Amino acid sequence: MMRFFGVAFMNHRVRSRSAVTAGVLGSVLLAGIAVSALLGTIGPDSDPTTADASSAVPALISEANAFSITAPDGAPASVQTKAVKVERGDTLMKLLTRNDIDRRDAHAAISALSEVYDPRRMQIGQLFELSLADSAAETAGPNLVSLSFKADPVRSIQVRLTDDGDYQAEVKEKALKRADGFGAGTIKSSLYEAAMDADIPAAVLHDMIRIFSFDVDFQRDIQPGDKFEVLYDEHATEEGAVVRVGEIRYAAMTLSGKELAYYQYTPKSGITDYFNPQGQSVRKTLMRTPINGARLSSGFGKRKHPILGYTKMHRGTDFAAPTGTPIMAAGDGVVDFIGRNGAYGKYIRIRHNSSYKTAYAHMSGFKRGLKQGDRVKQGDTIGYVGTTGRSTGPHLHYEVLENGKQRNPMSVKLPAGEKLEGQDLKRFAASLPALQQRIAVARGEGQFLAQD
Numbered sequence: 001m002m003r004f005f006g007v008a009f010m011n012h013r014v015r016s017r018s019a020v021t022a023g024v025l026g027s028v029l030l031a032g033i034a035v036s037a038l039l040g041t042i043g044p045d046s047d048p049t050t051a052d053a054s055s056a057v058p059a060l061i062s063e064a065n066a067f068s069i070t071a072p073d074g075a076p077a078s079v080q081t082k083a084v085k086v087e088r089g090d091t092l093m094k095l096l097t098r099n100d101i102d103r104r105d106a107h108a109a110i111s112a113l114s115e116v117y118d119p120r121r122m123q124i125g126q127l128f129e130l131s132l133a134d135s136a137a138e139t140a141g142p143n144l145v146s147l148s149f150k151a152d153p154v155r156s157i158q159v160r161l162t163d164d165g166d167y168q169a170e171v172k173e174k175a176l177k178r179a180d181g182f183g184a185g186t187i188k189s190s191l192y193e194a195a196m197d198a199d200i201p202a203a204v205l206h207d208m209i210r211i212f213s214f215d216v217d218f219q220r221d222i223q224p225g226d227k228f229e230v231l232y233d234e235h236a237t238e239e240g241a242v243v244r245v246g247e248i249r250y251a252a253m254t255l256s257g258k259e260l261a262y263y264q265y266t267p268k269s270g271i272t273d274y275f276n277p278q279g280q281s282v283r284k285t286l287m288r289t290p291i292n293g294a295r296l297s298s299g300f301g302k303r304k305h306p307i308l309g310y311t312k313m314h315r316g317t318d319f320a321a322p323t324g325t326p327i328m329a330a331g332d333g334v335v336d337f338i339g340r341n342g343a344y345g346k347y348i349r350i351r352h353n354s355s356y357k358t359a360y361a362h363m364s365g366f367k368r369g370l371k372q373g374d375r376v377k378q379g380d381t382i383g384y385v386g387t388t389g390r391s392t393g394p395h396l397h398y399e400v401l402e403n404g405k406q407r408n409p410m411s412v413k414l415p416a417g418e419k420l421e422g423q424d425l426k427r428f429a430a431s432l433p434a435l436q437q438r439i440a441v442a443r444g445e446g447q448f449l450a451q452d
């Protein structure tokens, strides 16, 4: 059974000579547009390189794939091409047999396809283009000449009948080009919401929070009216479809009027990091928010008054977050204590250097396998938010200990990270104008043109 809207037949003859140059067709081939549709029926006398690009091309087929159909040697005299749509409940086998393809051939084609693509990933509405030997010319050979489709915005796949009578799968990948992605916003209720409103991809937001987690207490420092912006890599197809996002090149937050701006740079050490315009690394010895900031509870009205939060009785900072939220090591160090610790519940303490330790309490569990004496790197997951010990709800209780005494993690002066010097500082400073230019363009401020 075939539904009219799901099927488009291509059964027109290719006009043998036309004004379209091979060069133009070549670029059409590269762009992957409508190529196979141009060659709807291939007779022995037709020359694919002179196909008429102005032939009526149903959109269904042009969307289906980037392969041109050429008749294999010894193929039947005429090949018919049609696009079929995956319907609810379809398997590829169902789809092929519904289109009069022999079960054995369908099976052989599917097993060839399975080497490069899991057919269970196909989705309702996805298009497959089938090239079938004309029923009139049907003889002993398989009638499925080829099957092609777009697996995703980047990959097109074709399974075709070879001269040997087997099926073989071929994958074509589109070249991606890098572009600047940019997002900016003003926080009304939460950073997360404002970032989503600005269409910032979740992965970029996550990285951005990570960058600022050294400076910012995401539960207390964010106020309505605070601003942020971020410049990041996007990898897009020729047609402009963003396939994936890459690294952050620049990120800034303006918190209560104070701006923090960081630029990506790779110093001679080879370790790419983020630096403020003076060349100071964003990295501090310890993080102020050793937890995924996006998952922190963020209702401004419900926030504890900072003074009430830091009474003498409470010698740490609480971050309310859902049970299971990963907790990170605030800095490089060695696990000093891991286990149950009275009112603290499940508790970890890390020794960072001779004067600083950090502690994490009320966890639901520890990172599997983590034990006393293990080395941890800053940002490593060490455990998960919970409410063990004397706790009223899921939260991380975080302490910074200086020479054994609890200090307020938010006000303690943490040792700074790397500062660029010498050649590194010069190269970094020299790299800023180009990056700032890109930021200006992304903001829509246009290019700064030299004026007389």
Ligand SMILES: [Zn+2]
Pocket (backbone or CB within 6 Å): 314, 316, 317, 318, 396, 397, 398
């Ligand atoms: Zn606490």
